[in-house]
Amino acid sequence: MPSEFGFNEGPGNVPVAGSADFCERHHLRLKGAKKLVAEIIAVGTELLLGQITNTNAQFLSQKLSEVGVFCYFQTVVGDNPDRLKQALEIASARADVVITTGGLGPTADDLTKEIIAEFCGLDCVLDEQSLRLIEERFKRMNRCMAENNRKQAEMPQGSIILKNNHGTAPGSIVEHNDKIYIMLPGPPYEMKGMFNDHVFDYLAKKTDEIIFSKTLRVFGMGESDLEMKLGNIMQSENPTIAMYAKTGEVTLRLTTMAKTSDEAEKLIESLKIKVNEILGDMVYAEGEENSLQQTVVDLLKQHNLKVSFAESCTGGLISSKVTSISGASEVFDCGVVTYSNEQKTNLLGLSSEMLEKFGAVSREVAIAMAIGVRKLANSDIGVGVTGIAGPGGGTQEKPVGLVYIGICGMNSETDVMELNLTGGREIIRERTSMYALDMVRQAV
Numbered sequence: 001m002p003s004e005f006g007f008n009e010g011p012g013n014v015p016v017a018g019s020a021d022f023c024e025r026h027h028l029r030l031k032g033a034k035k036l037v038a039e040i041i042a043v044g045t046e047l048l049l050g051q052i053t054n055t056n057a058q059f060l061s062q063k064l065s066e067v068g069v070f071c072y073f074q075t076v077v078g079d080n081p082d083r084l085k086q087a088l089e090i091a092s093a094r095a096d097v098v099i100t101t102g103g104l105g106p107t108a109d110d111l112t113k114e115i116i117a118e119f120c121g122l123d124c125v126l127d128e129q130s131l132r133l134i135e136e137r138f139k140r141m142n143r144c145m146a147e148n149n150r151k152q153a154e155m156p157q158g159s160i161i162l163k164n165n166h167g168t169a170p171g172s173i174v175e176h177n178d179k180i181y182i183m184l185p186g187p188p189y190e191m192k193g194m195f196n197d198h199v200f201d202y203l204a205k206k207t208d209e210i211i212f213s214k215t216l217r218v219f220g221m222g223e224s225d226l227e228m229k230l231g232n233i234m235q236s237e238n239p240t241i242a243m244y245a246k247t248g249e250v251t252l253r254l255t256t257m258a259k260t261s262d263e264a265e266k267l268i269e270s271l272k273i274k275v276n277e278i279l280g281d282m283v284y285a286e287g288e289e290n291s292l293q294q295t296v297v298d299l300l301k302q303h304n305l306k307v308s309f310a311e312s313c314t315g316g317l318i319s320s321k322v323t324s325i326s327g328a329s330e331v332f333d334c335g336v337v338t339y340s341n342e343q344k345t346n347l348l349g350l351s352s353e354m355l356e357k358f359g360a361v362s363r364e365v366a367i368a369m370a371i372g373v374r375k376l377a378n379s380d381i382g383v384g385v386t387g388i389a390g391p392g393g394g395t396q397e398k399p400v401g402l403v404y405i406g407i408c409g410m411n412s413e414t415d416v417m418e419l420n421l422t423g424g425r426e427i428i429r430e431r432t433s434m435y436a437l438d439m440v441r442q443a444v
Contacts, residue, residue, distance in 0.1 A: 102186030348372030
């Protein structure tokens with residue numbers, strides 16, 4: 001019968017997770033359990049060939065940290081029995097929980113269950129309830145079930161069966177020799193559903209602490225300078241700070257382990273306050289999803305302001321970033337790409353004398369572009385960008401990577417930033433666009 005988590009008793013009538021009988025007969029305690037270490041094994045030759053991206057491992061890593069399970073290793077192995085056995089041997093030697101994704105389908109190369117059963121010295125036997133659910137799913141889809149789909153209902157004897165509410169292949173949990181083997185389907189939609197429906201609560205019962213993280217996004221300082229500025233708090237052991245450099249920005253992940261969510265949040269909040277005191281407005285957002293463009297759009301909305309961009313070297317990239325955010329039409333209705341001097345004159349009103357005197361790549365032209373586009377769009381803030389993205393076009397006086405960003409804000413106040421960037425053409429354009437967005441953020 002189904003358990004409180006939606007498990008079924010597997011072949012051999014093994015007690016379901018969460019029951020008193022289960023607690024007594026299985027070696028893993030439901031309370032006061034040790035810290036668990038997991039390893040993820042993604043099974044599928046298509047992953048090795050790069051035909052699909054392994055998003056499953058990313059999802060599982062995040063979810064495991066939420067439930068207080070550490071993930072130190074991830075492995076990708078093809079549909080090969082011998083290599084899968086080797087991966088299981090290695091994972092079993094260094095992890096308490098081995099989670100596999102993929103290889104639960106009906107075809108001959110779907111061998112994950114069979115290999116794990118053999119590895120644990122178990123037979124695979126037909127589970128009638130799983131078979132009925134598969135047959136019913138095919139009937140609902142008005143399709144005839146192929147004979148080889150019966151294979152998906154053959155489960156390791158004594159395993160805990162995980163109902164698949166989103167596909168045909170049920171999953172399975174085998175507990176063997178102080179190890180846990182969790183088999184999940186490969187399609188991300190099915191895998192995520194099964195983990196959320198069944199596995200998260202199953203693992204939560206086996207850990208006595210939770211891992212809690214918060215992400216801070218930082219712009220305006222490189223990784224090494226940031227580490228020096230943060231100083232001793234980078235050495236904090238609980239909570240910890242991990243630093244991840246991205247193009248143009250750095251992400252700080254604050255992580256703690258605690259008994260309760262409230263305790264964890266208090267620890268993280270205390271560390272976050274210290275970081276914010278040191279870095280000030282270089283911390284522009286919290287959370288992985290809050291990009292710089294999202295932050296800028298949100299700020300403009302809050303203050304009922306509109307922005308416009310005149311772009312040369314970025315070629316519309318800044319406008320593209322802003323319009324990638326839902327609701328951008330409330331704060332942005334005009335952007336122009338004025339690549340030639342002629343269009344800088346025709347569209348933005350720059351004089352030919354200015355362009356001849358200072359050159360297209362100059363602080364004077366960047367400010368004039370910002371003033372011109374603000375007037376053209378009748379916006380609250382105008383931004384002008386001009387530079388040399390390379391790889392050609394640079395000179396000794398004006399090398400590749402030289403960029404000027406001008407801004408004209410409320411009350412017609414202006415400012416300009418000079419950048420000397422390194423990297424390829426796309427890196428220079430990307431970093432320029434982020435600096436421009438950050439100037440808008442700080443202006444607001």
